Amino acid sequence: MSRLETHGLVIDVPGRSGGDPLDLALLPGQVWGVLGPNGAGKTTLLHTLAGLRPSRAGRVEVDGVPLTRLRRRRVAQCLGLVFQEHHDGFPATVEETALIGRHPWLSPWQMETAEDLALAHCALARLDLAELGGRQVATLSGGERQRLAIATLLAQEPGVWLADEPTNHLDLHHQVAVMRLLDEQAAGGRAVMMCLHDLNLAARWCDHLLLLYPSGEACWGPTDRMLVPAALERLYGQRLASAEVEGSRVFVAVP
Numbered sequence: 001m002s003r004l005e006t007h008g009l010v011i012d013v014p015g016r017s018g019g020d021p022l023d024l025a026l027l028p029g030q031v032w033g034v035l036g037p038n039g040a041g042k043t044t045l046l047h048t049l050a051g052l053r054p055s056r057a058g059r060v061e062v063d064g065v066p067l068t069r070l071r072r073r074r075v076a077q078c079l080g081l082v083f084q085e086h087h088d089g090f091p092a093t094v095e096e097t098a099l100i101g102r103h104p105w106l107s108p109w110q111m112e113t114a115e116d117l118a119l120a121h122c123a124l125a126r127l128d129l130a131e132l133g134g135r136q137v138a139t140l141s142g143g144e145r146q147r148l149a150i151a152t153l154l155a156q157e158p159g160v161w162l163a164d165e166p167t168n169h170l171d172l173h174h175q176v177a178v179m180r181l182l183d184e185q186a187a188g189g190r191a192v193m194m195c196l197h198d199l200n201l202a203a204r205w206c207d208h209l210l211l212l213y214p215s216g217e218a219c220w221g222p223t224d225r226m227l228v229p230a231a232l233e234r235l236y237g238q239r240l241a242s243a244e245v246e247g248s249r250v251f252v253a254v255p
């Protein structure tokens with residue numbers, strides 16, 4: 001189980017002069033949603049948290065240790081990232097791709113063990129991909145490809161899940177299944193942060209929200225304190241109507 005913290009973190013969004021410093025604590029058991037309009041910096045934030053991009057100021061810490069001091073292998077054991085776009089570098093099957101999730105746990109040149117294979121199969125089955133193990137990834141549909149990315153992270157077993165629009169390309173059933181999976185990960189002591197465009201998924205599944213404005217302004221806190229219609233309307237530059245449905249707040253954009 002890992003704890004991810006930022007101290008005075010200013011993400012490096014090209015062309016943006018400033019940005020509120022972020023002092024976040026993503027704790028085991030928490031599910032954070034990152035909301036903001038296109039270009040606000042959500043992906044940049046996730047990539048910065050994963051150590052894939054330098055920050056402009058401040059630092060990211062995993063379990064109290066600056067990310068920059070950790071070896072990449074250790075980072076990959078602690079943090080897992082579902083990318084918004086999937087680029088397949090070389091031809092691979094679904095099973096081989098899920099097994100990549102086990103690489104942070106193997107020594108250099110070590111072959112995957114039967115246990116690694118079992119974990120990959122279990123992850124594929126959890127994402128309804130058991131039947132597709134032998135298929136080339138390039139032949140998958142968009143939703144299948146997205147579920148494979150999540151299955152690969154499940155096989156990786158990181159303490160912190162960073163997911164960039166995890167419901168991209170997914171039908172309604174699989175959207176709920178993936179949100180339930182992320183919720184279970186948190187219930188099992190992992191920490192989850194995801195970028196979302198769907199306010200209703202954020203309201204239903206996230207216990208904390210970070211609102212990123214295009215200016216670089218940011219605010220964060222428990223979901224019930226952040227789902228203020230006026231603040232959300234300012235965030236998106238969009239009028240919203242809201243209602244309570246089965247105990248959840250639901251938002252609809254009003255043309």
Ligand SMILES: Nc1ncnc2c1ncn2[C@@H]1O[C@H](COP(=O)(O)OP(=O)(O)OP(=O)(O)O)[C@@H](O)[C@H]1O
Nearest residue numbers: 013014036037038039040041042043044045084195
């Ligand atoms: N390599 C780059 N060169 C120039 N501009 C970049 C680069 N990477 C990101 N940007 C810009 O930084 C801004 C933030 O991008 P980012 O992908 O973090 O936004 P986002 O909030 O995730 O958006 P979306 O909701 O569209 O996914 C955007 O305006 C984007 O065009």
